[in-house]
Amino acid sequence: MIDWQRRRLPEDVPTPVAVAVSDFCRRAKSPAPSSVVREALSLLAEEDDFRVKALADDDPPAAPLGPFAVIDVVRGADPGLAAQRQQTGYYDMVRAVAEERARAAPLPVSAPVLARVVPFPPVEAPRPKREKKAKGPSLAEKIAPRRRAKGDRLRPEPLPVALPATAYLPRRNLPAPRGRFTRLDPARASFHALLKPDGLDTLSALVEQVPHRVALWRTLSQGYQGRGGAALTVADVEGLLDKHRLRDRLAAKERDALLAAVVEQKGAFGKAAKSLGMRPKEFDGLLKELRVGREAKELKERAIRDALAGRNLAARLELTFKVRYLEDLGIEEKFKERLQADLLALVDEAREEATSAPALVELLARRHALPADPLRRALDALGLLDPTLNPSPE
Numbered sequence: 473m474i475d476w477q478r479r480r481l482p483e484d485v486p487t488p489v490a491v492a493v494s495d496f497c498r499r500a501k502s503p504a505p506s507s508v509v510r511e512a513l514s515l516l517a518e519e520d521d522f523r524v525k526a527l528a529d530d531d532p533p534a535a536p537l538g539p540f541a542v543i544d545v546v547r548g549a550d551p552g553l554a555a556q557r558q559q560t561g562y563y564d565m566v567r568a569v570a571e572e573r574a575r576a577a578p579l580p581v582s583a584p585v586l587a588r589v590v591p592f593p594p595v596e597a598p599r600p601k602r603e604k605k606a607k608g609p610s611l612a613e614k615i616a617p618r619r620r621a622k623g624d625r626l627r628p629e630p631l632p633v634a635l636p637a638t639a640y641l642p643r644r645n646l647p648a649p650r651g652r653f654t655r656l657d658p659a660r661a662s663f664h665a666l667l668k669p670d671g672l673d674t675l676s677a678l679v680e681q682v683p684h685r686v687a688l689w690r691t692l693s694q695g696y697q698g699r700g701g702a703a704l705t706v707a708d709v710e711g712l713l714d715k716h717r718l719r720d721r722l723a724a725k726e727r728d729a730l731l732a733a734v735v736e737q738k739g740a741f742g743k744a745a746k747s748l749g750m751r752p753k754e755f756d757g758l759l760k761e762l763r764v765g766r767e768a769k770e771l772k773e774r775a776i777r778d779a780l781a782g783r784n785l786a787a788r789l790e791l792t793f794k795v796r797y798l799e800d801l802g803i804e805e806k807f808k809e810r811l812q813a814d815l816l817a818l819v820d821e822a823r824e825e826a827t828s829a830p831a832l833v834e835l836l837a838r839r840h841a842l843p844a845d846p847l848r849r850a851l852d853a854l855g856l857l858d859p860t861l862n863p864s865p866e
Contacts, residue, residue, distance in 0.1 A: 512539035739775025
């Protein structure tokens with residue numbers, strides 16, 4: 473039987489870990505109050521919290537699973553066996569045993585430090601009079617230049633000598649101190665540690681959280697360095713994915729994320745890359761590697777056709793001042809020419825009926841169901857508002 477002994481107090485369990493386990497038990501069809509969750513997590517040491525967090529972030533492998541079943545799974549039990557134990561009431565007995573052992577051998581609790589109470593200050597004896605010290609040199613004398621006698625030589629200051637048995641330590645260029653809040657970046661570990669079998673859990677958990685390999689590379693760069701102490705590269709991250717056979721799993725997420733971003737940004741590759749936190753060059757390279765460039769190009773061409781189509785003039789008026797979007801699609805000049813031709817035809821048709829520029833805008837907006845303000849701005853920007861239509865002063 474596993475040693476069900478407390479390793480820490482229930483109130484010392486981090487709140488994020490307890491909340492994650494509580495949500496996991498709810499999804500595993502065995503909800504439990506927070507007090508029971510903390511009692512179960514107190515059976516694990518602090519260094520096991522990341523394993524609990526990795527299990528709680530994933531979907532439940534079996535059901536039902538309560539808090540003590542989660543501890544059993546983290547310690548190596550099969551999820552199916554833990555679910556059977558949960559149904560038979562095995563973990564109720566485990567909880568009772570853990571409480572009994574906690575009462576028999578409670579964890580030490582540091583006693584509060586009590587302030588010393590001094591009722592009355594001690595009576596001090598009269599201090600004897602101090603003798604006056606001899607007057608030292610003044611500040612002007614201290615900073616005055618010293619004259620050397622003829623023939624004296626300057627003695628160079630000795631160079632600092634390294635402490636013994638410290639020659640092997642690497643030298644670091646420390647930043648200039650900036651008060652008591654000065655902090656140094658922690659040393660980064662080598663990415664070779666992730667090539668080991670136990671690195672699969674860390675990498676698999678990160679793959680579930682990030683949308684693409686560039687985000688995975690930036691996340692790993694915060695704690696790991698590349699070959700020879702150099703900065704971590706995307707190629708190093710791809711090597712890790714190939715080593716643990718996670719590349720296909722991430723590629724499926726990347727395809728969906730890239731195409732969804734192109735659809736959401738209406739064919740603008742630059743805005744799609746920005747929404748995913750990538751550079752345009754990285755976005756284009758990933759499209760080519762995943763072989764979804766043809767689908768993305770079709771989505772972009774469809775957006776171009778919709779932007780140039782003459783049937784939805786109201787939507788085209790809204791695009792008139794989205795210059796960056798039109799530049800991203802590469803149709804800025806063509807869009808301007810077509811819109812100018814369409815609006816000019818409408819203006820010529822209603823020119824005889826309108827007596828002023830505002831009346832012309834109001835007439836076109838009412839006749840063609842167009843928003844008045846974007847229509848006026850577009851006509852003004854394209855130079856289609858005839859100043860001769862302005863009413864003459866009476």
